[in-house]
Amino acid sequence: GDSVTQMEGPVTLSEEAFLTINCTYTATGYPSLFWYVQYPGEGLQLLLKATKADDKGSNKGFEATYRKETTSFHLEKGSVQVSDSAVYFCALMDSSYKLIFGSGTRLLVRP
Amino acid sequence: GAGVSQTPSNKVTEKGKYVELRCDPISGHTALYWYRQSLGQGPEFLIYFQGTGAADDSGLPNDRFFAVRPEGSVSTLKIQRTERGDSAVYLCASSPDGGRTDTQYFGPGTRLTVL
Numbered sequence: 001g002d003s004v005t006q007m008e009g010p011v012t013l014s015e016e017a018f019l020t021i022n023c024t025y026t027a028t029g030y031p032s033l034f035w036y037v038q039y040p041g042e043g044l045q046l047l048l049k050a051t052k053a054d055d056k057g058s059n060k061g062f063e064a065t066y067r068k069e070t071t072s073f074h075l076e077k078g079s080v081q082v083s084d085s086a087v088y089f090c091a092l093m094d095s096s097y098k099l100i101f102g103s104g105t106r107l108l109v110r111p
Numbered sequence: 112g113a114g115v116s117q118t119p120s121n122k123v124t125e126k127g128k129y130v131e132l133r134c135d136p137i138s139g140h141t142a143l144y145w146y147r148q149s150l151g152q153g154p155e156f157l158i159y160f161q162g163t164g165a166a167d168d169s170g171l172p173n174d175r176f177f178a179v180r181p182e183g184s185v186s187t188l189k190i191q192r193t194e195r196g197d198s199a200v201y202l203c204a205s206s207p208d209g210g211r212t213d214t215q216y217f218g219p220g221t222r223l224t225v226l
Contacts, residue, residue, distance in 0.1 A: 004153075032212050044154070044202065044217040051212040089153050096167050097209050098144065101153030 002027040006090045006102035013080055013109050021075040021105045023064075023090035031092040033057075033066055033073040034099065038087045047075075047088070080109045113137070115218035117203050123224045124193055132188040132221045134203030140216075142209030143186050145178055146202040148220070154202055160186060161209050193225045 007022040025033065035047040035057070048057030053068035062077045073090060090102040116135040124130050136143050141162055146154035156170040160180045168178075175193075180186040190197055200220040206213040 034214075036217075043219040044204075046214050046216070049212075049214065091153070093211055093213075096159070096169075097142070097211060097213075098156040098159055098167060098170070099146075099154070099204075099215060100156070103151070103153050 002031070002092060002094045002100050004090050004092055004100055004102040006088075006105055009087075009104070009106035011105060011107050013107070015082055015109055015111055016079045017109075019075070019077040019080045019084075019107070021088055021090075021107070023073045023075065023102060025071050025073065025090075025092050027071075027092055027094065029095055030068065031094060033064070034091045034093070035062070035064055035073070035075050036089045036091060036101075038089065038104075040086070044089070080107070082109045082111055085109045115203055115205050115216055117201075117218040117221050119221060120219065121222045121224075123226065125226050126193060126195060128193050128225075130190050130193055130223065132190075132201050132223070134186045134188070134205075134218060136184065136186070136203070136205030137216055138184075140205035140207055141183070142206045142213065142215075143180060144204040144206075144215060145186070145188050146204065148200045148202055150199075157188070157201075159209070166209070190223075193223075195225050198223055198225045 032051040034049045037047045048059040050057040050066035091099045143160040145157040148154040159167040204215040204217045
């Protein structure tokens with residue numbers, strides 16, 4: 001079945017460092033891809049999405065590009081802030097319109 | 112506008128009891144989803160409604176779990192004879208029409224603890 005694999009955390013960075021969180025997927029067809037973020041004490045929020053190959057999703061300085069050839073959707077940010085500390089989930093929407101999530105990557109940004 | 116709301120926010124029950132968890136989706140959203148999130152894991156799909164009908168219930172773990180959406184808006188997830196392994200955060204999400212490019216908007220979740 002469809003699945004999502006993302007890098008294990010926690011990822012600890014200093015403020016203004018470059019961030020990459022790897023995400024790869026296995027799916028039949030061409031699913032839509034999503035990054036969701038869960039800030040401490042809050043619910044899941046959509047961060048960005050891409051619905052077809054080579055699309056780039058972006059929001060709040062984060063970017064991810066839908067790479068069909070490598071089945072990847074890596075999340076990047078050029079300069080992280082303390083306020084970016086959260087758990088990040090990569091997900092795909094399968095052919096039945098349900099989301100399949102990775103296990104999450106905790107990011108801790110130190111001042 | 113108002114987002115997805117879920118009640119209660121926390122529910123503690125004893126093994127063997129019956130519980131109901133409620134979800135109020137965003138007004139006008141026809142698609143509604145239930146997920147379950149265990150500690151340290153990503154959410155796992157339970158059931159998907161399109162309008163009043165369950166379009167996909169393949170994620171329900173067994174027949175102790177049941178969900179309804181009688182008027183195509185509010186949904187209730189019902190768990191009979193609760194077990195300790197049912198302890199998790201139950202998340203509800205809604206989307207405008209359930210299409211493949213739709214964004215699912217999540218509620219804050221109900222934390223269920225079975226003692």
